[in-house]
Structures are given as C-alpha cells and as structure tokens.
Amino acid sequence: MSVTAIRGFNDILPGDTEAWRHIEQTAWSIFSAYGFSEIKLPIVEKTELFARSIGETTDIVEKEMYTFADRHGDAITLRPEGTAPAVRAYIEHKLYTAPVTRLYYTGPMFRYERPQKGRYRQFYQIGAEVLGDESPRADAETLSMLMKFFGTLKVKGATLQVNSLGDASCRPAYKKKLYEYLKEHSSGLCENCLRRIETNPLRALDCKATGCIEATRNAPSLVDSLCEGCATHFDKVRYFLKLYGIEPVINPRMVRGLDYYTRTTFEITADTGLGSQNAVAAGGRYDGLVSELGGPSTPCFGFAIGIERLSLLLERSQVPSSPLTVFIALGIDAEKKGVELISLWRSSGIRVVEDFSTGALKTRMKRADRLGAAFAVILGENELAEGVVTIKDMKNAAQETIAWDRVAGIIGGAGK
RNA sequence: GUGGACGUGGCUCAACGGUUAGAGCACUGGACUGUGACUCCGGGGGUUGGGGGUUCGAAUCCCCUCGUCCACCCCA
Numbered sequence: 001m002s003v004t005a006i007r008g009f010n011d012i013l014p015g016d017t018e019a020w021r022h023i024e025q026t027a028w029s030i031f032s033a034y035g036f037s038e039i040k041l042p043i044v045e046k047t048e049l050f051a052r053s054i055g056e057t058t059d060i061v062e063k064e065m066y067t068f069a070d071r072h073g074d075a076i077t078l079r080p081e082g083t084a085p086a087v088r089a090y091i092e093h094k095l096y097t098a099p100v101t102r103l104y105y106t107g108p109m110f111r112y113e114r115p116q117k118g119r120y121r122q123f124y125q126i127g128a129e130v131l132g133d134e135s136p137r138a139d140a141e142t143l144s145m146l147m148k149f150f151g152t153l154k155v156k157g158a159t160l161q162v163n164s165l166g167d168a169s170c171r172p173a174y175k176k177k178l179y180e181y182l183k184e185h186s187s188g189l190c191e192n193c194l195r196r197i198e199t200n201p202l203r204a205l206d207c208k209a210t211g212c213i214e215a216t217r218n219a220p221s222l223v224d225s226l227c228e229g230c231a232t233h234f235d236k237v238r239y240f241l242k243l244y245g246i247e248p249v250i251n252p253r254m255v256r257g258l259d260y261y262t263r264t265t266f267e268i269t270a271d272t273g274l275g276s277q278n279a280v281a282a283g284g285r286y287d288g289l290v291s292e293l294g295g296p297s298t299p300c301f302g303f304a305i306g307i308e309r310l311s312l313l314l315e316r317s318q319v320p321s322s323p324l325t326v327f328i329a330l331g332i333d334a335e336k337k338g339v340e341l342i343s344l345w346r347s348s349g350i351r352v353v354e355d356f357s358t359g360a361l362k363t364r365m366k367r368a369d370r371l372g373a374a375f376a377v378i379l380g381e382n383e384l385a386e387g388v389v390t391i392k393d394m395k396n397a398a399q400e401t402i403a404w405d406r407v408a409g410i411i412g413g414a415g416k
Numbered sequence: 417g418u419g420g421a422c423g424u425g426g427c428u429c430a431a432c433g434g435u436u437a438g439a440g441c442a443c444u445g446g447a448c449u450g451u452g453a454c455u456c457c458g459g460g461g462g463u464u465g466g467g468g469g470u471u472c473g474a475a476u477c478c479c480c481u482c483g484u485c486c487a488c489c490c491c492a
Contacts, residue, residue, distance in 0.1 A: 059491080064491090111492095114418095115484085116486075208488085282491080307492080308492080309492060310492090328451090330450070359449095361451055362449090362451065365451050390451085394452070397451090
C-alpha cells in the first residue's frame with residue numbers, strides 16, 4: 001500500500017468542493033450583510049490558550065487535543081475550536097477599542113476523536129463572534145442570521161434549541177444545589193457521571209444513559225435557578241427571537257462541552273441522517289472569556305457551523321455550477337485560431353477547456369462528453385473559412401453554427 | 417477510549433475450504449477518417465487492505481494490524 005492520508009484527515013475532492021464553496025460564499029454574503037468582517041487566524045496556538053479557555057476538565061482538553069512540543073520545547077496545539085483564537089486576537093490587537101466587533105472565520109479544526117461519518121479529526125467550521133455587546137438582541141439577531149443562513153441553503157428541519165447556563169452570580173449556587181442532589185441520587189448514575197459529580201456536575205444533565213436520565217429527572221432545574229439578570233436576559237432573548245419569527249425549543253438540559261459559556265447557549269440540529277452527529281451549528285454567550293484571557297470585561301456571543309455535516313444536507317441540484325465548454329479544433333489552422341478565440345471567450349466569463357487530442361472527431365466528442373461538457377464547440381476547416389463555429393448542446397444534441405463573436409453570448413446566456 | 421459490522425479490478429457487488437477469483441458499469445481498440453449518450457464485437461486491468469498462522473489446498477477458518485462504517489463517549 002502506498003502512502004495514505006492520516007486517519008480522520010480527508011481530502012475534499014472536486015464534486016464536493018462545489019458544495020463547500022457554495023456554503024462559504026453564502027455565509028460570507030449573509031454575514032457581511034449583518035456587519036461581520038472576516039478574520040484569518042492561525043491554526044496552531046499555544047496550548048495554554050485552549051487549556052485556560054475551554055476548561056481543563058473538558059473532554060476536548062483532557063483527551064482530544066493535538067498537542068506537540070515545537071523545536072524549542074514549547075507546547076503548541078492544533079486549534080480544536082475557533083473562539084479562543086478569535087478572542088486571543090481580539091485582545092492582542094486591542095480590537096475592543098471599537099464599541100462592538102463582529103468577526104467571522106472559516107477553516108479547519110482538529111480533535112483527536114474516533115472518526116465517523118460527519119465527524120473527523122480535521123474538520124471545518126465557519127465561526128462568527130460578536131464581541132462587546134451584552135444586549136439579548138445581539139443573541140437573538142445573531143441566531144436569526146444563522147437561521148436565515150440555513151434557510152438560504154434550504155436546509156430541511158433546522159431546529160433551534162436554546163438554554164441558559166446562568167453566570168458567575170447564579171451558576172455556582174446552582175452547581176452546588178445540583179451537586180448535593182446528585183450526591184443523594186447517585187445510585188443510578190453511570191460511571192462517567194459519578195466522576196462528573198465532582199468535576200462538572202452539569203454534564204450529568206445531558207447524559208443519555210437511561211439511569212442518568214432517571215436519576216436527574218427531578219433534579220433542580222437550571223432555568224429555575226437563574227438570577228434576576230440571567231432570567232431577564234433569557235426572557236428577552238426569547239422575546240426577540242419571536243420578533244424575528246423564530247420559535248426555539250427550550251432545552252433546559254442542554255449543556256455545552258466548553259466551560260466558557262454563560263447565559264445563552266444553543267444548538268441547531270437538522271436531519272442529517274447521522275444519528276448523534278445531527279448538530280450542524282452550536283454556540284452561545286461567553287461574557288467572561290475575554291477578561292479571563294487578560295482583556296477588558298467584554299460580553300460576547302458566538303457560534304460555529306460544521307461544514308462537513310452541512311454539506312451532507314445540501315442537495316446537489318441546489319449547488320450552483322457553471323457549465324463547461326469543450327473546444328475541439330480540427331487541423332493546425334483551427335488550432336491556431338482557437339488559441340485566440342478561447343482566450344476571448346474566457347475573458348467574457350465562459351468556462352472552456354480545449355481538447356488537445358488529435359484522434360477521430362467521434363472519439364473527441366466522446367472525450368468532451370466524459371469531461372462533463374455542457375457544450376462542444378467545434379472549429380474545423382469549413383468553420384474557419386466562414387468565421388463561424390459549430391456549437392453542440394450536449395444535453396439535447398441541438399447544434400448550430402454561430403459567428404465567433406456571438407459564441408460567448410450564446411453559451412453565457414444558456415448557462416443559467 | 418469501549419463495543420460491533422465490513423474490507424474482492426477505478427466503482428457496485430458475486431464466488432460451499434477445492435481448476436486459471438467472476439459479472440455489470442467504467443476504461444480501451446474496432447464496426448464508424450466531421451459528431452458524444454444507444455447497439456454489436458474484441459482487449460487490458462487483481463499481491464482478494466497488509467502481515468502471520470491452520471490446511472494437501474485459504475478470498476473463505478484463526479490471530480495481529482491498518483482502514484471504512486455503525487453504536488457509545490463526545491461534539492461541529
């Protein structure tokens with residue numbers, strides 16, 4: 001066996017890249033209409049950045065990071081998510097001098113997990129962050145932007161689940177309440193959750209083990225334990241979502257896997273046919289992260305979209321594609337003229353390749369067909385003499401003779 | 417990280433432990449020297465994922481390993 005790609009690291013091949021491009025372009029045009037600007041971030045960061053922001057006891061930091069020593073012995077990590085680097089850049093470049101900063105980015109993330117369909121070790125996200133806005137309207141508007149994005153891509157069955165995790169003034173108290181409850185009702189808990197009681201009791205709430213679901217059925221509810229500020233914030237987020245015509249599912253048991261979230265958290269699921277890999281976007285508010293990483297106290301809201309999962313949802317028919325034209329020259333004079341004509345057509349936006357082979361026209365037509373040509377353009381001696389070209393529509397076999405300067409118009413017009 | 421299913425030409429899949437591992441599609445040459453998709457005839461292409469073992473004999477049974485997929489875990 002020759003050298004292959006590393007497990008969990010995939011090539012995205014032509015045929016799939018069109019859908020990816022469509023997704024990224026759609027995101028770009030919608031996000032930019034909402035005032036977001038793109039930021040390009042490094043793929044590798046100091047390990048410490050992720051350990052401090054995501055949380056030492058999270059699965060990501062405990063067992064999923066690609067961490068190496070570089071040549072100087074410093075611990076560096078392939079980014080497992082985009083928010084921490086974005087926040088790091090925000091602080092490092094003092095972007096907080098602006099009243100609000102809206103950033104988006106796209107690129108690969110890395111997590112050492114067992115690969116499955118829709119879940120890879122290198123996977124791609126589109127992320128967006130609103131930094132410096134505490135208003136619940138920021139949450140709601142950003143969510144509505146996301147829903148609009150999914151709507152534009154015609155994603156079926158996109159549903160929004162939201163929850164509030166509280167903040168520094170109410171979560172610790174709730175955590176304690178839950179901790180005590182779990183201590184008393186620990187009998188049915190799975191092994192994992194028994195450990196979580198100490199490390200991160202909230203996670204027991206969204207454990208899928210039946211014993212844990214039983215045991216936590218009557219556990220104190222997070223939503224009921226929110227402090228005044230968090231409760232109103234959550235109410236307002238829901239109110240404004242309704243204003244945008246969005247009816248979210250309130251899921252008080254949804255707990256995110258990253259420690260920095262406060263108040264609003266959410267997840268958008270769609271019918272991916274992937275079972276547990278049905279989350280195509282998720283995120284929430286992280287009002288404490290910027291200050292924890294050394295910046296000024298800055299309330300933020302952000303999310304990430306999983307491109308692989310999303311691309312599985314797109315029907316091929318709705319991914320725009322531009323038709324390919326294959327040019328066939330018959331004879332050396334036609335070849336010469338072709339050089340000039342093709343360049344002209346390309347300049348007017350026609351996608352054209354020349355078939356450089358020299359066999360029988362039959363064979364070359366067959367090659368054109370296999371190249372996926374929408375049109376074959378033939379320039380032979382006859383055409384050359386008359387200043388025309390023969391255009392064949394490969395779909396319906398219709399064929400006509402067209403003057404050179406009209407070719408781009410005909411093909412370009414038929415393209416859409 | 418745990419449990420399971422599966423790896424056979426480029427693709428989809430056949431082949432009871434028993435000749436030279438087959439078929440369809442794809443590829444290629446011809447019928448057909450300016451017209452693809454349809455038809456007909458011919459041709460090439462395999463270390464049966466890799467390694468080891470059992471056996472007179474292994475694609476088939478056993479072990480290891482790599483990979484894909486599924487469930488769990490977790491997440492995008």
